[in-house]
Amino acid sequence: MSRAFRIHPDDNVATLLEDAAAVVTVVGGTDLVLREPIALGHKVALADIAEGAAVVKFGIPIGIASSAIRVGDWVHLHNCASRFDARSGSFDGVTGAAKDMAYD
Structure with missing residues (x-):
């Protein structure tokens, strides 16, 4: 079974320690x-996060849910935006590349 790690007790996301497709064991939990396959190093929601609510990792808000996130969802650029970088909401959800720049 795949594993995920919750860094701080206040976190509402955990980081995958390996690729996972169905179930993960949250270390110590x-x-x-x-709800979908999630790749190594990406985040999974440990609780429902309402649109506009903080996404918390390291015990601090790392972003804002740009849409409602349900427990077990992949948390990434498609549903989480930075509070510090207005462009983060326009990054490609798969590659992370900015959509407003051409890469040759």
């Missing part, structure tokens, strides 16, 4: 059913 419980098993969590994924």
Whole structure:
């Protein structure tokens, strides 16, 4: 079974320690059913996060949910925007590349 790590007790996301497709074990916690496959190093929601609510990692807000996020969802650029970088909401959700710049 794949594993995920919750860094701080106040976090509402955990980081995948390996690719996972169905269920992850949150280290020191419980098993969590994924709503979609999530890759190594990406985040999974540990709780429902309302649109506009803080996404918390390291015990601090790292972004704002740009849409409602359900427990077990992949948390990434498609549903989380930076509070510090207005462009973050326009990054490609798969590659992370800025959509407003051409890469040759």
